[in-house]
Amino acid sequence: xxxxxxxxxxxxxxxxxxxxxxxxxxxxxxxxxxxxxxxxxxxxxxxxxxxxxxxxxxxxxxxxxxxxxxxxxxxxxxxxxxxxxxxxxxxxxxxxxxxxxxxxxxxxxxxxxxxxxxxxxxxxxxxxxxxxxxxxxxxxxxxxxxxxxxxxxxxxxxxxxxxxxxxxxxxxxxxxxxxxxxxxxxxxxxxxxxxxxxxxxxxxxxxxxxxxxxxxxxxxxxxxxxxxxxxxxxxxxxxxxxxxxxxxxxxxxxxxxxxxxxxxxx
Amino acid sequence: xxxxxxxxxxxxxxxxxxxxxxxxxxxxxxxxxxxxxxxxxxxxxxxxxxxxxxxxxxxxxxxxxxxxxxxxxxxxxxxxxxxxxxxxxxxxxxxxxxxxxxxxxxxxxxxxxxxxxxxxxxxxxxxxxxxxxxxxxxxxxxxxxxxxx
Numbered sequence: 001x002x003x004x005x006x007x008x009x010x011x012x013x014x015x016x017x018x019x020x021x022x023x024x025x026x027x028x029x030x031x032x033x034x035x036x037x038x039x040x041x042x043x044x045x046x047x048x049x050x051x052x053x054x055x056x057x058x059x060x061x062x063x064x065x066x067x068x069x070x071x072x073x074x075x076x077x078x079x080x081x082x083x084x085x086x087x088x089x090x091x092x093x094x095x096x097x098x099x100x101x102x103x104x105x106x107x108x109x110x111x112x113x114x115x116x117x118x119x120x121x122x123x124x125x126x127x128x129x130x131x132x133x134x135x136x137x138x139x140x141x142x143x144x145x146x147x148x149x150x151x152x153x154x155x156x157x158x159x160x161x162x163x164x165x166x167x168x169x170x171x172x173x174x175x176x177x178x179x180x181x182x183x184x185x186x187x188x189x190x191x192x193x194x195x196x197x198x199x200x201x202x203x204x205x206x207x208x209x210x211x212x213x214x215x216x217x218x219x220x221x222x223x224x225x226x227x228x229x230x231x232x233x234x235x236x237x238x239x240x241x242x243x244x245x246x247x248x249x250x251x252x253x254x255x256x257x258x259x260x261x262x263x264x265x266x
Numbered sequence: 267x268x269x270x271x272x273x274x275x276x277x278x279x280x281x282x283x284x285x286x287x288x289x290x291x292x293x294x295x296x297x298x299x300x301x302x303x304x305x306x307x308x309x310x311x312x313x314x315x316x317x318x319x320x321x322x323x324x325x326x327x328x329x330x331x332x333x334x335x336x337x338x339x340x341x342x343x344x345x346x347x348x349x350x351x352x353x354x355x356x357x358x359x360x361x362x363x364x365x366x367x368x369x370x371x372x373x374x375x376x377x378x379x380x381x382x383x384x385x386x387x388x389x390x391x392x393x394x395x396x397x398x399x400x401x402x403x404x405x406x407x408x409x410x411x412x413x414x415x
Contacts, residue, residue, distance in 0.1 A: 093360065
């Protein structure tokens, strides 16, 4: 009995320490969101913590509404076609994708999803190409399984609906991130863009802040996502940039998709 | 009385476990191997989900008994992100060791890439142990695909 009581005390102690550490971590992460805009962006407000929470709710809702409008337009029976170009930071060793083929710093991804009436994916194809249009990776999805035929990699994922938001809405809604809205004056474009910035403190306690910026044009189209490291002195390093080139829902996929599906007999 | 205590313990363990799950200790893998009868080489890799990033961490340890090894670290380490089965980001870290210590630790933070399906992280590579006059021990360890929404 004495041992049992000691064990309980020990567990309570560990639980309290754990909670204290975790609460501390989430508070410090939230604190980075207050009034810390970067050099090239003008934040529209610098709210207090409480206002920050309300602002985050409002901004989250704004972003959610933008993505919901796109979902209603695009998630319907047919082939959902998404094309985007990604540039990764160049001063990083990326190793090789396959024997003799280095992992690219810049690439274009083309996703094709055949959707049913409930917007679930029946089959899908993903091509990764370099900028010279050479195919680097080919993947196909059917019967709840993804198969990368370039790398001979399989993965059972089960049924899913494609994320029009590219997986960024999860980041927007995460409790340990801050959210800001900015209007950049010039981002290599004459269009009026709105930028929502998701910010979080560095996980290792170093001076960086991790920020992901979501760019929307005046029609509400999600046009770009940029991940940056923001240092204490305000300098920034772009870790990656993804530009959305095309998002549409069409009746038929490209010839390349048909040929690939024939090749894998799906 | 014992049943009541058991229930309390179970509840507390559940709370602690949920804390860790909710705050994203996504997956940890470990392996151990005897090193020429002088120590046990212990390797560990974890993937921790965060926002808008995720972390891969690596530990190489000498344990039972812990000795300060001539070299301890890794000979290569690859951290990659996948969307479904398509690799969308990869970092290749060439070998690194510390000298005259029993513990090596390193971490790699990755910002998340666009993915309209399921996003995964993977960390793999060889841990490296060496003590004169014995040979290097290279232990391969892979976290496998870890879901990082």
